[in-house]
Amino acid sequence: DVKVTQSSRYLVKRTGEKVFLECVQDMDHENMFWYRQDPGLGLRLIYFSYDVKMKEKGDIPEGYSVSREKKERFSLILESASTNQTSMYLCASSFLGANIQYFGAGTRLSVL
Amino acid sequence: ELKVEQNPLFLSMQEGKNYTIYCNYSTTSDRLYWYRQDPGKSLESLFVLLSNGAVKQEGRLMASLDTKARLSTLHITAAVHDLSATYFCAVGHGNQFYFGTGTSLTVIP
Numbered sequence: 001d002v003k004v005t006q007s008s009r010y011l012v013k014r015t016g017e018k019v020f021l022e023c024v025q026d027m028d029h030e031n032m033f034w035y036r037q038d039p040g041l042g043l044r045l046i047y048f049s050y051d052v053k054m055k056e057k058g059d060i061p062e063g064y065s066v067s068r069e070k071k072e073r074f075s076l077i078l079e080s081a082s083t084n085q086t087s088m089y090l091c092a093s094s095f096l097g098a099n100i101q102y103f104g105a106g107t108r109l110s111v112l
Numbered sequence: 113e114l115k116v117e118q119n120p121l122f123l124s125m126q127e128g129k130n131y132t133i134y135c136n137y138s139t140t141s142d143r144l145y146w147y148r149q150d151p152g153k154s155l156e157s158l159f160v161l162l163s164n165g166a167v168k169q170e171g172r173l174m175a176s177l178d179t180k181a182r183l184s185t186l187h188i189t190a191a192v193h194d195l196s197a198t199y200f201c202a203v204g205h206g207n208q209f210y211f212g213t214g215t216s217l218t219v220i221p
Contacts (some may be wrong), residue, residue: 007210033209035211040121040213041213042116042118042200042209042212042213042214043155043200043202045208045210046209047211050207055179056207059113063194072162090154090155092155092209096207099142099160100145100157100160101145101157101202101209102157102158103147103153103155104121104154105153105154106153106154
């Protein structure tokens with residue numbers, strides 16, 4: 001079974017903190033994605049990566065950065081957390097060619 | 113930018129009834145995905161549709177794709193309570209996926 005593991009299910013952070021969300025997949029997928037999910041807005045792509053050290057901006061990259069130093073790990077970084085970044089964050093992975101995506105359990109982040 | 117529209121956003125239906133969820137998208141694509149999300153859980157893949165006219169069925173759910181109309185449908189037959197969830201369609205374009213806003217389905221006994 002494909003496994004996409006997100007390091008935390010719930011996080012509470014303060015405004016201005018630097019926040020790291022980690023995602024690890026065990027299927028040797030080339031593609032990895034970070035989405036945020038908000039009620040009524042569906043899933044919006046923040047960043048994705050199709051190879052180690054490669055990254056592409058999605059629809060809403062502002063306030064976020066990413067790191068992919070190893071193929072299996074994709075990190076999302078909030079440089080200075082703000083209250084409007086309170087959301088559910090979902091990591092996903094897939095093989096090249098945008099085949100089926102596999103999702104992690106999600107991290108619910110609250111920024112106070 | 114590729115747009116994906118789902119309707120309805122909310123659907124409340126009685127057990128035993130049939131209904132269809134619609135997914136329209138704005139740019140040519142031949143890859144369409146349906147996902148299910150239960151409350152507090154992540155997304156689970158239901159169907160992958162890769163060609164015009166593709167139809168897939170699993171239990172009481174059937175998905176179809178019309179690439180010329182840029183439309184996919186998810187048909188629910190004789191709904192049961194276990195189908196209550198949020199359903200998302202997503203369109204594949206290059207290496208990216210574009211998601212609809214989701215349809216929140218509640219099946220009432």
